[in-house]
Amino acid sequence: MRLRFTKMHGAGNDFVVLDATGAPLALSREQIRRLGDRRFGVGADQILVIERSTTPGVDFRYRIFNNTGDEVEQCGNGSRCFVRYVVDHGLTDKTTIRVETVNNLLELSLAADGRVRVDMNRPVFDLARVPFDASGLTPRLVNGFELWPLADAGVEVAVLSMGNPHAVMRVADVDAAPVAAVGPRVESHARFPRRVNAGFLQVLSRSEVKLRVYERDAGETLACGTGACAAVVAGIRLGWLDRRVEVHARGGDLLIEWPDDSASVLMTGPAVTVFEGEIEL
């Protein structure tokens, strides 16, 4: 099978984007892994498959696969690349686009400066929906928000979902943080039955942070959009941050806003096409 693809990135978090709007595309787990493989395939953190939606009022559906082949619920940087793709390929002339993922409905728009702004919906704190098993654990309350001690991983985490699961840890110096050692231990911690994305947050000021994320399946990526949203929301709830925060990831910057506790989280950032090509799968 010969497949056309577009390679894109959002702040260095990279994607293989596949267009299934004209004809259905059924890929095996092995084929998805090949696409994501940096030596034997194209190479990407995630593979995005764009389809037309059959839901009234919704323009597209997009499916997200980690480069291990697992389908996941949400991808912030990928959602911005999705918009760039459908606009650049003439699949829509709308400037505000509604797209459904496996468990969410997002509204996205192109900003005048070429960046993309995404309504990432409201964060979820219900532990059962993250999911996180807190049985027998006592949280440390900071401003009424819980920090959960994961004794066997040696860390304390804020737990929430942005459609996908996140555990956020505050560190003094993110460049010195033991992301490669602690990230996998948190990612696969038994209290997260679907595993988790592990964020390492350094607060620079009330409106500026540095962030590294060890992503579920993909390992440390150069940026994680949902991770940035989760880290800022946790930082606001814990009283460390204001409601509009510049997030510096290793691959670029994202602006995250959470206007109030009942509002959606807004993410603004870049979406870039790197190249297009064909691969024999």
Ligand SMILES: N[C@@H](CCC[C@H](N)C(=O)O)C(=O)O
């Ligand atoms: N890179 C993403 C998140 C991709 C999915 C994540 N690895 C998961 O398994 O939940 C982003 O920008 O949000």
